Every structure is written in C-alpha cells, then in structure tokens.
Amino acid sequence: MRRVLQRPEALALLDAAFSDQPVVLTLGGTIREMLAVAGRKPNHLYSLDAMGQTLAIGLGLALGLDGDRRHEKVVVVEGDGSLLMGFSGLATVGHLQPTKLVLVVLDNGVYLATGGQPTAAAGIDFAATARACGWAEARDVPSDFESLRESLGWARGAQGPILLRVKVGTEQPKTDYFLEDPVLLSRQFQDWLLRAEGTGASAV
Secondary structure: OOOOOOHHHHHHHHHHHOOOOOEEEOOOHHHHHHHHHHOOOOOEEEOOOOOOOHHHHHHHHHHHOOOOOOOOOEEEEEEHHHHHHOOOHHHHHHHHOOOOEEEEEEEOOEEHHHOOEEOOHHHOOHHHHHHHOOOOEEEEEOOOHHHHHHHHHHHHHOOOOEEEEEEOOOOOOOOOOOOOOHHHHHHHHHHHHHEEOOOOEEOO
C-alpha cells in the first residue's frame, strides 16, 4: 500500500515551489508545521484564528496584486475543515476570476486540532465544485512527493484560479506554539509586499 504524504512533507514541497511568492497559511497546526519545516518567512502570512477566512484573504490579495509583475501567484494553503466553513468562497472566486490565485487544500479528513473528529470532506468533491463555480482548473493530486511536486510546478505557470486537493495523513508532530499579534503579522507581511525589490528602497 502506498504511503500517504504527511502535512509537513506537503508544506515543505509547497514552500520550495513558491519560495518567492505570497503564501497565505490557514490556522493552527498548518502554521506551526510550516514554521517547523521552513522557518519564519516574510512572504508567509499567518492567518491565526481565522478558520473559514483564509481563502477570502487570499482572494483579496490576488485581486489587489493583479497588476504587480513581481508576484506571479498568490498561494492559499487551506485545510478541508476550514475550507468547508468558508465554502461560499469557491463561488466568489469563480465569479471574480483572480488569475494569480492558487488554492492548495491539504485534506486530512478530520478536525485535527480538536480531537480528530471527521469533517464532511469525504463526501465532497472540491475539484468538481470549483470547476462548476467557474475556476480555470481544479484537480485531485495523488498523495506522493513527485505528483505533488509536479502539480505545484504546473500551477505556478498556469492561469488561475486553480485548486489543488491533496490527501494528507493525520500525523501531528510536536511543534512550538506560535502566539503573536495578528496586526503585527499583517504589518510585517505588508512590508514585504511593498518593498521595492532590487532598488534598496521601500515604498510607504
């Protein structure tokens, strides 16, 4: 039986594929595990305590950066439970057509932070729903290193909005707590976005 990717492994691949692009990370364990595998990064927006809102944040960012040539893509990393809480966002994205948006759904099938209760994801075809809402492309990615690496590389060069759903395991490695002021996190991310790269100057 083929081994299923664990979430930290998927996050490491995602960070490598989009190391220079804006990445909006969903709450809880996803943030802590990304910090563990990639460290603190200025291009990562950590959306603490924002369950169901991460896709909406990424949508606004993708629309705002539409004419910015420095950023090819805006990547949103969601879990199945959080996406289900903000499920109407799929329709809004389909309507507004943000061409830079890539949504990666790391689907472990459970609410891992609250005891592993099953989500409704097993009965939901996220890719078909996204396509029905007008997304440019949506696909289920096999849960292995090479398939996810290839899909992330393809998504970087394709026109969005794009949804990638990848099943991940439920292992939860021990990580440090991450408790910081969301206002300061937002400010740090904005500073990175506004930095005039290659000139040594900063926009204000």
